[in-house]
Amino acid sequence: MPKMNPEGIYVNKNLRLDSIQVYGFDYDYTLAHYSSNLQNLIYDLAKEHMVNEFRYPEICMEFKYDPTFPIRGLFYDKLKGCLLKLDFLGQLSQMVATMVVESLAGRKYKRCMAQGVLVVIKQACLIADIVQYFVDAKLEFDASYIYEDVNRAIQHVHRTGLVHRGILSDPHKYLVKNGQLLHFLKMLREKGKKLFLLTNSPYYFVDGGMSFLLEDSLGCRDSWRELFDVVIAKANKPDFYTSEHPFRCYDAEKDTLAFMKVDAFLPNKIYYHGCLKSFLQITKWKGPEVIYFGDHLFSDLRGPSKAGWRTAAIIHELEDEILIQNEDAYRVEQAKFHIFQELLGRLHATVAKNQKSQESGFAYHIHQYADVYTSKPENFLLYPSEAWLHAPFDIKIMPHHVKVSSSLFKN
Ligand SMILES: Nc1nc2c(ncn2[C@@H]2O[C@H](COP(=O)(O)O)[C@@H](O)[C@H]2O)c(=O)[nH]1
Numbered sequence: 503m504p505k506m507n508p509e510g511i512y513v514n515k516n517l518r519l520d521s522i523q524v525y526g527f528d529y530d531y532t533l534a535h536y537s538s539n540l541q542n543l544i545y546d547l548a549k550e551h552m553v554n555e556f557r558y559p560e561i562c563m564e565f566k567y568d569p570t571f572p573i574r575g576l577f578y579d580k581l582k583g584c585l586l587k588l589d590f591l592g593q594l595s596q597m598v599a600t601m602v603v604e605s606l607a608g609r610k611y612k613r614c615m616a617q618g619v620l621v622v623i624k625q626a627c628l629i630a631d632i633v634q635y636f637v638d639a640k641l642e643f644d645a646s647y648i649y650e651d652v653n654r655a656i657q658h659v660h661r662t663g664l665v666h667r668g669i670l671s672d673p674h675k676y677l678v679k680n681g682q683l684l685h686f687l688k689m690l691r692e693k694g695k696k697l698f699l700l701t702n703s704p705y706y707f708v709d710g711g712m713s714f715l716l717e718d719s720l721g722c723r724d725s726w727r728e729l730f731d732v733v734i735a736k737a738n739k740p741d742f743y744t745s746e747h748p749f750r751c752y753d754a755e756k757d758t759l760a761f762m763k764v765d766a767f768l769p770n771k772i773y774y775h776g777c778l779k780s781f782l783q784i785t786k787w788k789g790p791e792v793i794y795f796g797d798h799l800f801s802d803l804r805g806p807s808k809a810g811w812r813t814a815a816i817i818h819e820l821e822d823e824i825l826i827q828n829e830d831a832y833r834v835e836q837a838k839f840h841i842f843q844e845l846l847g848r849l850h851a852t853v854a855k856n857q858k859s860q861e862s863g864f865a866y867h868i869h870q871y872a873d874v875y876t877s878k879p880e881n882f883l884l885y886p887s888e889a890w891l892h893a894p895f896d897i898k899i900m901p902h903h904v905k906v907s908s909s910l911f912k913n
C-alpha cells in the first residue's frame with residue numbers, strides 16, 4: 503500500500519502553476535502557524551469571561567483545555583447538548599460528547615441540520631466541559647444557551663484584542679517559526695509573481711507576528727512588507743467578496759485611516775477594509791491567474807472560488823492525519839472495518855448501501871471550494887514552481903485518503 507506524503511499537495515481540481523501569476527495569502531493559521539498553546543489561551547480567556555461576566559459557576563475556572571478532544575467540523579445539537587460528527591449526507595458518523603443519545607447511530611440526523619450548528623475547534627471543548635458539568639451536577643440547563651454564551655465569550659476575547667495581545671506578549675509560546683516560509687515567498691518574487699496579503703486581523707497583530715516569524719531569516723534592515731505588493735488588513739471576509747466597501751489607507755504610526763479615495767495600491771502602504779470588486783478594478787488581476795491560500799472554509803475558500811480565483815486550503819492537521827493513516831496498525835483496523843462492512847452487507851443488503859457515505863461535511867466543503875489542499879503554504883517548495891498539479895484518476899472526496907481494502911488480510 504502506498505504511503506502518502508504528510509507535506510504533499512493534494513489536488514481536487516487540476517491546477518497549472520505556470521498559469522498562476524498572483525499569490526494571495528490569509529494570515530492567521532495560513533502564514534502564521536500556532537502551537538497548541540493558542541487554543542489553551544482562547545479557552546482560558548473565554549472561560550474567565552463566562553465566570554466573571556456571565557456568572558457561570560466559579561468551579562468552571564478549574565476546567566482545563568484538552569487538546570486531544572476537539573476535531574474539525576463537529577456539529578452541536580442545541581436541543582440535546584451533544585457534539586456530533588456528521589458525514590456529508592447529514593448522517594451521524596460518530597458521537598463525540600459524553601452524553602448518550604439513544605438510537606441515533608446510522609440514522610439520518612435531520613434534526614441536527616435544523617437545530618444544530620457547526621462549531622469550531624476552540625468552542626467544542628468549552629461547550630463539552632460546561633455541558634458535562636451541568637449533567638454531572640444534575641442541574642437543569644438549556645443546551646442552546648450554553649452554545650450562545652460560549653460563542654459570545656469567544657467573540658469577546660477576539661474582538662477586544664485580548665487574544666491578539668496575549669499572543670504578541672509571548673510570541674515564542676504561541677507562534678511557530680518556520681524558515682521555509684520566507685524561502686517560499688522570496689522564490690515567488692524571484693519568479694516575478696505578484697504577492698498580496700488579505701487578512702481579517704488588525705495590522706498591529708499581523709505586523710508583530712510576521713516580524714517575529716521572519717526575524718531570523720530576514721535581514722535586519724528588511725521588512726516583511728516588502729515581500730508583498732498589496733497588504734490588506736481588517737478585510738471583513740467573507741463579506742469582502744460580496745460587499746462594495748471602499749478601501750482606506752491606514753497609517754500605522756498614528757493608528758488612523760485616511761479619508762481619500764483609494765484608486766491605486768502603493769508599495770509599503772497598508773490598506774484596510776475594501777471589497778473584491780474594487781480590488782479587481784485596481785489591480786486588474788484576472789480570476790484564473792490568482793491563487794488564494796487560506797484556512798477558513800467560508801472566509802477564505804468559498805468566496806474566492808465563487809469569484810473565479812484558484813484556491814489552496816491550508817489544513818494544519820493534515821500532517822498528523824496522514825502520519826496516522828500511513829501506520830500499519832491503522833491500515834489493519836481499516837481493513838477489519840471493511841470486512842465488517844462486507845459481512846453486514848451480505849447479512850442485510852441495505853446496510854452496505856447506507857454505509858457508503860463516510861466522508862465528513864468538512865471534507866465535502868473542502869472538495870467543493872478548494873482546488874488543492876496541503877498542511878502549509880511552504881509545501882509548494884517541494885514542487886517545481888511551474889508544475890501541473892493533477893487530480894487523481896480514482897475519484898475520492900479527499901485525495902489524500904488511501905482506501906484500504908479487506909483484501910489486505912488475503913495477501
Ligand atoms: N470576532 C472574532 N474574531 C475571530 C474569531 N476567530 C478568529 N478570529 C480572528 O479573526 C482573524 C482571522 O484572521 P485571518 O488572517 O485568518 O483572516 C484573527 O485576527 C483572529 O484572531 C471569532 O470567533 N470571532
Ligand SMILES: [Mg+2]
Pocket residue numbers: 528529530531532796797798
Ligand atoms: Mg485564517
